[in-house]
Amino acid sequence: MEGLPKKLQKKLLDREESNALRKLPKQTDLVDFSSNDYLGFAVEKKLFDKAHQILVEKEIHQNGATGSRLLSGNHQLYIETEAMLTKFHNAESALIFNSGYDANIGFFSSVPQRGDIIFYDEFIHASIRDGIQMSNAKSYKFAHNDIEELKTKLLSLRSESKSQQEVFVVTESVFSMDGDSPDLKTFVDFCNEYKCYLIVDEAHATGVFGDKGVGLLQELRLEDEVFARINTFGKALGSHGAVIFGSKDLKSYLVNFARSFIYTTGLPPHTLATIQSMYTELKTTSEIEKLQGNIQFFKQKLKTVNLKPLFIDSNSAIHCCVIRGNENVKSIAAEIKNKDFDVKPILSPTVPLGKERLRFCLHSYNSDEEIAEVLELLATFVSK
Incomplete structure (x- = not known):
């Protein structure tokens, strides 16, 4: 049996030629500025154990x-x-x-x-x-x-x-x-x-x-x-x-x-x-307060490293630096990754052409030092 039909092969080739071909990433131990796990709940063992305990107490097997x-x-x-x-x-x-x-x-x-x-x-x-x-x-x-x-x-x-x-x-x-x-x-x-x-x-x-x-x-x-x-x-x-x-x-x-x-x-x-x-x-966590503190620190740091004009204004956990062109934004993301930070490039056609970006997802567990370092790195790369 042959591979994909020609129309599908062409669509994949078009994606590759526009530097927009998606591939499944591998798990890394990089500093997380990409996941949606804003409060760290997804990796919290205490919550994993609590869910198991609920099932045990209710005798659900x-x-x-x-x-x-x-x-x-x-x-x-x-x-x-x-x-x-x-x-x-x-x-x-x-x-x-x-x-x-x-x-x-x-x-x-x-x-x-x-x-x-x-x-x-x-x-x-x-x-x-x-x-x-x-x-x-x-x-x-x-x-x-x-x-x-x-x-x-x-x-x-x-x-x-x-x-x-x-x-x-x-x-x-x-x-x-x-x-x-x-x-x-x-x-x-x-x-x-x-x-x-x-x-x-x-x-x-x-x-x-x-x-x-x-x-x-x-x-x-x-x-x-x-x-x-x-x-x-x-x-x-x-x-x-x-x-x-x-x-x-x-x-x-x-x-x-x-x-x-x-x-x-x-x-x-x-x-x-x-x-x-x-x-x-x-109902009892302090992680939301920590996240809000990190959001404010991130926004303040944008001003001190002169990056604010490149970012879309946001009060949420998502902050985006607009960098035109799939190749450009992927290249900068790769340089940041080489410094052990995981920041994902968002490419067209996911976003409109010319609005490609780096998306920073902030978390309660990101430290001030991590936030400051990744933004200082970004400032050096976008100024080249």
């Missing part, structure tokens, strides 16, 4: 869910964990999905209906875009964080339409490739005024913002003003899976119509126990 949640997989830990999440995040209901990707494609492929409209930020996550493409609704992007362009497009479409469409507006509380945030209060007010349904992805805000890491919407006391929140457990929580918060009716609808929920095996009990252990830790 099964390795898998045994089926989808609608068949045999809705084990007791699901019920307990969703109840815990509902209380922690001040929500009416919670529905756990196997991943953030599953949550986003499940929601956006099933909730907006034919004839409805979806407006989405141009920098929205790929999983949301994929879900929107699976929907029967019409979709339109608006300029990043630009509420005025959103308003113009909405009013234009409504003036042309003779029927009353449901309108969904989608944004993120922290954008994964820029690290910045929209004015969420303005988006809430806009959606209330124009009777739109607001959906906010909080993947990179959970565990970083708000009291005990509740997220940016709760920090701003806006959680009751949105139609749906999507939080994930694979970033600051250090585990896996995601949850959609909304009304009880929305949960019932997703259970009945979200295909990525219906037609997949549930998460194993160990994953749910891990999520419980992580949330228990959030």
Whole structure:
């Protein structure tokens, strides 16, 4: 049998020629400025042991869910964990999905209906875009964080339409490739005024913002003003899976119509126990305070080494230095790696052409010395 079809071979060759071919990396012992493990929970042995202890105390000895949640997989830990999440995040209901990707494609492929409209930020996550493409609704992007362009497009479409469409507006509380945030209060007010349904992805805000890491919407006391929140457990929580918060009716609808929920095996009990252990830790941890301190130190150091103009403004754990060209950004990332720091280059087409960047992910366990050294190194490389 021959290898790949010629069309697929050409696509791979095109990627290679543009210096954008992806390859799976090997694990390293470099200083971590690349992972989403913002609080260090993913590698904390105490939390690993706590998850195991939950299973022991509940006499749970099964390795898998045994089926989808609608068949045999809705084990007791699901019920307990969703109840815990509902209380922690001040929500009416919670529905756990196997991943953030599953949550986003499940929601956006099933909730907006034919004839409805979806407006989405141009920098929205790929999983949301994929879900929107699976929907029967019409979709339109608006300029990043630009509420005025959103308003113009909405009013234009409504003036042309003779029927009353449901309108969904989608944004993120922290954008994964820029690290910045929209004015969420303005988006809430806009959606209330124009009777739109607001959906906010909080993947990179959970565990970083708000009291005990509740997220940016709760920090701003806006959680009751949105139609749906999507939080994930694979970033600051250090585990896996995601949850959609909304009304009880929305949960019932997703259970009945979200295909990525219906037609997949549930998460194993160990994953749910891990999520419980992580949330228990959030209630007492000092790691969020340490992370916030590192974010402020990083921003101050940018000024002292004259790098601030190259960085996208951010108050989150994600900070991006824009360096044009895949070859340039990969070369600088390699030089930093040779000095034992793991900082990932983000290439086009993942980001727009000309907006290639180094993405620094900050953690509670990064030291001041590590932050200062990596930025001083970067300053020497970009000045060449």
